[in-house]
Amino acid sequence: MKNNTIYLDRISNTAIFMSIVVVFFLKIALYFLLKNQALNIGIGGGNDSDYYNAYAKGFTDVAVNVWPVILKFLNDIGLYSRDGISYLFLFLNLLVIPHVIAHLSGLSFKDNQKYYLYSFLICLIYPTLFFYTLDVYRDLFMVVVFIVGCFFVKKFVNSSNLVFSLLFFVISILMGFFLSALRPYLGYTFLISIFLWKIKFTKKRLFVFLILYFIALFAANYLGLFSVLTEYRTGFEKMEGGSNLGLDFSNPVMFIPNFILSILGQLLGLYITNPLSIILLLIETLPFLLMLIYIIRNIGLADNFVRFLIIFFVLYASVWLIGNDNLGTAVRLRMCNYIAIYISFFYILRLKKLSLRNEQAVNK
16 A cells, blocks of 8 residues: 555646546536436435425425425425535535545645545545435435534544533534434444544554454344344345345344455445446445555554544444445445545545654654
């Protein structure tokens, strides 16, 4: 990975910027082609936008989460438009989310231009995040809420002022509850992570934590603590199509092997069902995997905020990897996992480069 970062440094800022411009306008063109049904790309996981629109318009009164309630509120005050929300999501996807993620990584266009541009580009390329700008899906909105929540957590864990730290802590908790109203286990794992960020990591500790992690998972499953998740997972057996992994979590002895297979198939996208899954593997998962390896190799540089992100990554992934069995749904669920790694990677990369510069200055 060290050689890879050296190679990345050799690419000019102009070349990276031009890549961003090309992807930017290609996505706009692709957006309108898809919106006008000139192209048809289905990632899977169900199309719930029709339901959200129906609730917003008052055609149904059963709210499964807070997102349709928000849409209905906008409709009641005359601010709801299905296409308008989609255009807003496109704007967030093209400009706001990439910038905020770079900012959370500690990058600025002025001081860390090359890494800022790389971070912006990797977020801009992310295909699943783009797909959910096409309608009133809650997925992109959840990503926005998640990164805003991360912003306040970063302020909380890094603040030296007690009053401001307490203020940011309270806001972080509120953001966690808001996330839980959108997707319960996303919010709960976010909240738990806020209280566990002081756990320090080293390479040796990571190995110990990994062993303890699998032991804890096995024990929790054996005691029936995951019964709700495993029962929910069986519901995917009724879904049509070939994107289900078909893993049986009912046997406690096979829980850990099945969990590992779930990681490989869903988090890493190694369960190939169609050409689209190959594209996602190359564009989404490969960069994520390389970044994750880099983070593990440089885990000693993880500060308070990065530790929060890593803990969230583990807790959140653990829940949905047990409860979900569908690859199409997995690409939606893992977005916050991937983004947490994006932020952590560029955050540590910046710290490492800064450390090397300081060492060189001392040696001079």
